[in-house]
Amino acid sequence: MAxxxxxxxxxxxxxxxxxxxSLLDCEDELLAVAGAVDIAYxxxxxxSTVSGRYDLSLVEGSIATPHDAARIHEVRRRSRTLVTxxxxxxxGGIQALRNFADxxxxxxxxxxxxxxxxxxxxxxxxxxxxxxxxELRGCPISKHQLVEVISAFLAGRRPVTPPxxxxxECKLKGNVCVMVAHGTPCLGPATHAGCxxxxxxxxxxxxxxxxxxxxxxxxxxxxxxxxxxxxxSTLRRVWRSFNANAPAFRRESERHGP
Amino acid sequence: xxxxxxxxxRPDRSAIxxxxxxxxxxxxxxxxxxxxxxxxxxDGAIVYDDIASVDELPRGWSDEQSGGRxxxxxxxxxxxxxxxxxxxxxxxxxxxxxxxxxxxKRHGGEVQVTAEAVPEERxxxxxxxxxxxxxxxxxxxxxxxxxYLDPYYKARRERIFVVAVxxxxxxxxxxxxxMQSGPKVTETFDLALTELCDDGMHAFVAEAATDExxxxxxxxxxxxxxxxxxxxxxxxxxxxxASMGREMPSEGVRELLLRNLEHPRWDEVAARCLxxxxxxxxxxxxxxxxxEDASDVxxxxxxxxxxxxxxxxxxxxxIHGGSVRASPQSRYRQWMTHKxxxxxxxxxxxxxxxxGRCITWCPVxxxxxxxxxxxxxxxxx
Numbered sequence: 001m002a003x004x005x006x007x008x009x010x011x012x013x014x015x016x017x018x019x020x021x022s023l024l025d026c027e028d029e030l031l032a033v034a035g036a037v038d039i040a041y042x043x044x045x046x047x048s049t050v051s052g053r054y055d056l057s058l059v060e061g062s063i064a065t066p067h068d069a070a071r072i073h074e075v076r077r078r079s080r081t082l083v084t085x086x087x088x089x090x091x092g093g094i095q096a097l098r099n100f101a102d103x104x105x106x107x108x109x110x111x112x113x114x115x116x117x118x119x120x121x122x123x124x125x126x127x128x129x130x131x132x133x134x135e136l137r138g139c140p141i142s143k144h145q146l147v148e149v150i151s152a153f154l155a156g157r158r159p160v161t162p163p164x165x166x167x168x169e170c171k172l173k174g175n176v177c178v179m180v181a182h183g184t185p186c187l188g189p190a191t192h193a194g195c196x197x198x199x200x201x202x203x204x205x206x207x208x209x210x211x212x213x214x215x216x217x218x219x220x221x222x223x224x225x226x227x228x229x230x231x232x233s234t235l236r237r238v239w240r241s242f243n244a245n246a247p248a249f250r251r252e253s254e255r256h257g258p
Numbered sequence: 259x260x261x262x263x264x265x266x267x268r269p270d271r272s273a274i275x276x277x278x279x280x281x282x283x284x285x286x287x288x289x290x291x292x293x294x295x296x297x298x299x300x301d302g303a304i305v306y307d308d309i310a311s312v313d314e315l316p317r318g319w320s321d322e323q324s325g326g327r328x329x330x331x332x333x334x335x336x337x338x339x340x341x342x343x344x345x346x347x348x349x350x351x352x353x354x355x356x357x358x359x360x361x362x363k364r365h366g367g368e369v370q371v372t373a374e375a376v377p378e379e380r381x382x383x384x385x386x387x388x389x390x391x392x393x394x395x396x397x398x399x400x401x402x403x404x405x406y407l408d409p410y411y412k413a414r415r416e417r418i419f420v421v422a423v424x425x426x427x428x429x430x431x432x433x434x435x436x437m438q439s440g441p442k443v444t445e446t447f448d449l450a451l452t453e454l455c456d457d458g459m460h461a462f463v464a465e466a467a468t469d470e471x472x473x474x475x476x477x478x479x480x481x482x483x484x485x486x487x488x489x490x491x492x493x494x495x496x497x498x499x500a501s502m503g504r505e506m507p508s509e510g511v512r513e514l515l516l517r518n519l520e521h522p523r524w525d526e527v528a529a530r531c532l533x534x535x536x537x538x539x540x541x542x543x544x545x546x547x548x549x550e551d552a553s554d555v556x557x558x559x560x561x562x563x564x565x566x567x568x569x570x571x572x573x574x575x576x577i578h579g580g581s582v583r584a585s586p587q588s589r590y591r592q593w594m595t596h597k598x599x600x601x602x603x604x605x606x607x608x609x610x611x612x613x614g615r616c617i618t619w620c621p622v623x624x625x626x627x628x629x630x631x632x633x634x635x636x637x638x639x
């Protein structure tokens with residue numbers, strides 16, 4: 001019985017490509033994915049070109065140029081289900097640091113001919129421009145979660161990517177809390193799960209790569225970070241990294257400086 | 259049940275064996291087919307894990323605990339059980355974080371479902387304390403006491419060998435004495451030990467309470483304990499009971515909380531609460547799980563697992579349209595009032611054993627005893 005395989009598109013906006021490479025990094029599952037879907041557009045992996053409609057679009061990257069701001073509407077129009085992958089696509093990425101500064105000033109410093117640069121004043125999440133069916137967090141995303149999202153899409157079920165804190169993942173793994181037992185500043189209590197508590201598993205504090213968890217109490221966590229000796233300028237920086245423009249983290253970083 | 263700080267030791271049945279015999283005990287248990295789980299040092303804490311020998315016990319170590327803070331410290335002696343409870347409770351072994359329930363495989367048009375087999379492993383719990391033993395008794399009622407029992411928990415639970423230890427130190431966040439759940443072991447055990455480690459003596463006063471415990475004890479080099487040794491063991495427990503880091507008078511807590519469901523203190527604690535769920539994960543009685551389904555890319559294999567869940571997550575109370583307990587106030591109140599109040603209605607006891615883990619391992623040090631005290635104090639005005 002020959003059934004038509006769902007068409008998959010992988011789209012890149014302003015990003016480092018790391019998240020779409022997670023798909024190629026799947027190794028064990030990659031052949032199964034390639035067998036289950038028709039990879040119709042994936043510039044990092046194939047030479048195919050944009051045409052027709054896509055059953056599942058994975059969108060990487062943020063909207064940072066006028067061209068991309070228009071292109072995302074075309075991707076949405078061609079996609080039945082649109083899933084954003086990674087911190088750029090779900091929160092604007094590290095390039096959203098421009099949102100806190102003057103992008104013209106940056107361009108003047110970096111480029112010999114800044115007038116050649118056509119860019120927006122801000123870097124923003126895909127969901128600020130078009131309707132998004134599902135957001136997969138992380139900088140980079142977890143390849144296991146990506147396979148889970150694709151498997152769930154194929155099975156017609158909801159992906160299992162819980163939005164609770166990273167602490168829950170630490171506790172499931174049996175990690176000793178780095179903040180309580182070592183006094184290491186950690187963003188885990190305010191950070192969305194998904195990485196498998198990677199850094200705390202190696203006795204490092206969480207950097208917040210997966211962005212805000214479902215109900216982050218960032219002021220209360222900041223108070224504890226201060227008690228552990230983190231100063232104001234550092235607080236501004238720890239809340240302002242890959243997910244700087246995620247509203248909860250943005251608000252918190254702005255409490256500690258411009 | 260004995261009173262707190264008094265001894266229920268029966269001199270005619272207490273034995274004493276030297277520290278050197280602990281290795282013999284471990285060998286005997288391994289010889290009887292048990293996997294040994296006990297305290298050991300890892301990542302700056304005393305955790306429960308597989309232990310191969312007495313050398314892996316945290317000899318000469320203790321801990322310093324307060325709200326949101328835990329540090330290892332050196333003892334001035336060689337005691338092997340001279341610390342309070344650590345970050346993980348024993349539920350990690352009896353009611354593990356993840357438990358697969360079934361797997362299914364598609365063969366053409368047919369689906370074959372295979373239930374996960376119940377475990378046959380036998381665990382020896384080395385160094386379990388009174389509070390944690392009480393917690394297991396509570397989980398027994400929850401997971402095996404009603405019509406719907408958890409066969410995986412039951413199978414593991416029925417096969418354990420309990421080497422309990424009467425606490426020789428109270429941690430900074432311990433309050434078992436006020437919860438009537440320690441520091442002396444009163445729940446069922448196979449062997450209960452009290453470590454005596456001073457004046458050049460290092461030995462264990464031991465009681466056996468089951469046939470298997472008696473057989474194991476009989477195989478160790480031991481002699482009957484003298485009256486002085488039994489008294490010394492009782493004094494260790496009394497000293498511990500008198501040095502609790504916290505207290506939470508349990509009288510009327512249920513009624514206190516249930517008549518203060520709209521108390522301003524819930525708003526106050528919500529301002530500090532991270533809703534991270536750590537308190538529930540480290541609690542030795544919190545038993546809630548969710549189920550997660552998995553299917554592979556090809557759609558051939560799928561499975562269902564249960565996983566620890568927490569009443570602090572939004573998914574926990576999600577029903578059509580959203581989460582019932584969306585605010586942190588409502589989630590903290592749910593946890594605390596269930597633990598200390600409605601647990602009585604549901605399971606006939608408090609859900610708290612005074613181990614203090616929720617205080618120590620809360621990243622911001624929220625203290626359940628302080629929250630109760632604040633609500634109580636507000637009524638006194």
